[in-house]
Amino acid sequence: MSFDLDTKFAFQLDWNLLRTFLVIAEEGSITGAAHRLLRGQPSVSLALQRLETDLGCRLIDRGHGTFRLTAAGRQLHTECTELFSGVARIPELTHAASNEVSGEVNILLASHVVTPLLDAELSAMSAAHPKMRFSIRIDTSARVIHSVRERMASFGICLVNRRFSDLTYTHMYREFFGFYCGPTHPLFGRKGLSLHDLRQYPAVSFDTDDLNDALRPVALLRSKWGLDYDIVGRSSQLEEVRRMIQCGMGIGSLPIHVVEQDVARGLLWRLPPYDDPPEVDIFLIRSPRKRLNRAEALFVDNLEARIARTPLDARIYRDHPSEAP
Template sequence: MSFPLDRLALQLDWNLLRTFMVIVQERSITGAAHRLNVSQPSVSSALRRLEERLDHRLIERGGGQTFLVTRAGEAVYREVLEIYGGVVRLNDLTADGGRALSGTVVVHRSSHLEMDDITPVLEEFRRQHPEVTLAIRSTPCHEVAQALQQRASTVGFCTRVDPTIHRLRAQPLKRQEFGVFCGPNHPLFRETEIDPAELAASDVVGYEEDSMAGALSALTVWRVRHGIGDRLIAAATGIVDLSELIESGSAIGCIARGHAIRYGARLWQIPVHVPPPLVDVFSLVDVERHMTPVETEFLIHLANAGIVDLPRPRSAV
């Protein structure tokens, strides 16, 4: 005869837990359905079945935009994150026993970041451990923290940190200096003396996260404050796409100076006589996550390079 908890482990459908995890992260049934590519009734049914199986109300549904995770729901969500991370990392748990370090290390980075200071450190780790695979994923800034919460990433690099997520430890890195650039089709290309009125009237291309509430809102505030650019005509998700929009189009845009240098004469930094915008950069590590051997070695490597604040082992907490 099995105990009740044994029966729960044997009978509970993992898909119900995964659906619940996405519901909490999206803060809505509709958003979860869109992300999972299933119908809204399917998501609602999965939530109802999970609540019935656990005999607890996990989400309080109300009219309009009301959405509240109950205390029981918060506890279940924390456990689901642990389970999800364990499933994701099953392939890496064999990297022990004196064999060469192997497995996969997943790195999430904000797609608008210039990584020239970080990439050589990552590549050095891969050279030291040739059987390790680095998976580097570019995402919107908020998804970096989300990937860490899901135990789907070892380390993240982003430009904004949510202070309410206490399990994520942020280390400030070197701030990135941005500049205003244009391509050959813009009238200010190669001009050393600029007409402020012409600069102010220029169309702008930017990042989707340039909005006032976005991760790069500092760029928008800086442009508006100094009267640089007029109408936003296009928005890109990544640094390469934005650079190509500037290079091939007739609009101006703000990108990291370190990245723009590689375009050489194809991009021109417009001489703006005000202090350049600086964007904060952080590394993120989940201090509560159980690390695989390869992840532990990877974080030690990054910590030795001053890139992450190494989390203490659970036994030391």
Template sequence: MNKDRPDTYLNDRLDWNLLRTFLVIAREQSVSRAATRLHLSQPAVSQALRRLEEQLGRRLVDRHGPRIEVTRAGVDVRQIAEDVYGTISRLSLANEDSSDRDISGMVRVSVVSGIDFPAYDAFLAGFHRDYPRIELESQEMRSADVVNSLQQKTATLGLTPKRALPKRVEHRVFLRQRYGLFCGRHHPLFGQTGLTISDLVGENFVSFTGDKVGDHMSPLTFFRDEMGFTGRVVGSSSSMPEVRRFIFAGFGIGCLPEHIVRDDVAEGRLQKLPPENGVADVDVHLLWSSDRRFSAAESAFLSALHTFIDQHEAQTEGAEDAEDESGAEPTGAAASDDQ
């Protein structure tokens, strides 16, 4: 900032919409992608970035063709902007009652696609009975955006497969999921018996967009590499229903959570392929910010959710111990449907 300007200059003149635009630019690492996300023209986003840099008197990004890199000053501004933007987003939570049953407010949950957990559904029903004035807003998004929503403090918590997490974002296992390999009714392998891994190595794949080394679905990538699969990825999506649809349509074989597609297998829409014991565990995690000041409604929901997870883990461990003693085969992630 110019030293001749008074300390209150930014408070009086700064357009907070510029901060929001900069947050999207920094997250997308691209002005063009930020423009698409904000539903604005690329020149308008570029102009907003220039205006913010002029008002702050700092260069916030370095441009390398279509790609940008946030500067050290930009990193500092992004952190401050996330705090400011998150605070503004929580203004609607200011009016809350102090008694437990009369607590009111909004709890915002960021989730990835395709979480199927009946015990969690039952938990939500019980929570709503106990706290009828607390509202829930659930938004489905990519795993990376789930983490971003926590950093920006626009969400109370996130539900997503675990990925590399920034500082001050805590996590614990929410739902254990075992992924298996499947083909659909319209695939040439459907209906064939006695298949082995060697029969699959040349088949094309349907995958999740996060199924790449270093991303949250990378165990599925490791499986394909270890097994020597050579087929191309011919269909992909960040949406669980869309991946399942592509597999059913015969675009290729692909991995899905076994407990989610159990009915599809029973109804003859999908067929499980080798290996029989599944491909990999890709668990869904509960994420929350350790440095966020939670409202009474948010605190009540998080506390109840942690208690639910503790109880569900104890029940699952007890069921597994009983199965071990009886000699029965463990049911894995599909056991969550029976709670």
């Protein structure tokens, strides 16, 4: 049998080097990759050097605090993602005759995605297909969108500030943000307040609470009433923003339906505006170019069907959302 150069390269290449490179790119560091792979850092660094030697090009610019993929590295990362996605589907493809669905469903969420639509689908899928496995990762909306666009994630659920033509968007639900303070704050328990009363106090916010980011409606309200001049704490995670508010560090915005139990327990106090609070839409986003495994395709198709059959009024959460059908 004769081989051309490309075929010969594929047979001679140590494919473990590609897996190591993929983990390095995902972790963003040699140290992180070594920890995830349960290998020593020198071993991982050597594997990267071997791969760069075999390919005859530099894949990562590193040194002096810099770590970023080169153009060749970005292209290889895309190919490796597709390659290992295909490899992961081999077991289910070899058992295609079976009616039982197995495989891993990777879900990427913005931090304050709380909806019975997702909860009901997770419950239904795990009950109907006990061999399915689920991995849920939390990130900022911007990173969720980036990961889906680059096909590093199968799909995501997040806020959307700017739409891209290479993604599809399904409107999942609408939530409303209220302003809150914690038990030790001077405004806690006070009624009849106005937005003017909030001006003199420090604030905490989400990283995306910006005029050019996903929480633009909240940022617009802050700017209009002068509530953005003294930001003493920021986080991309809802739990940490809530923690800072509860600790009395400052006034902050949170999804009304998510924290109503905290209000009932006396851990938070709702502040104005009481009428017409900022509204934010949450979307299920997908890339048509991304090949999903069987479990992921079934899950996301069923989730989209659940959204479609749920009336819009039932997907608008001013208070606690009702149970999904």
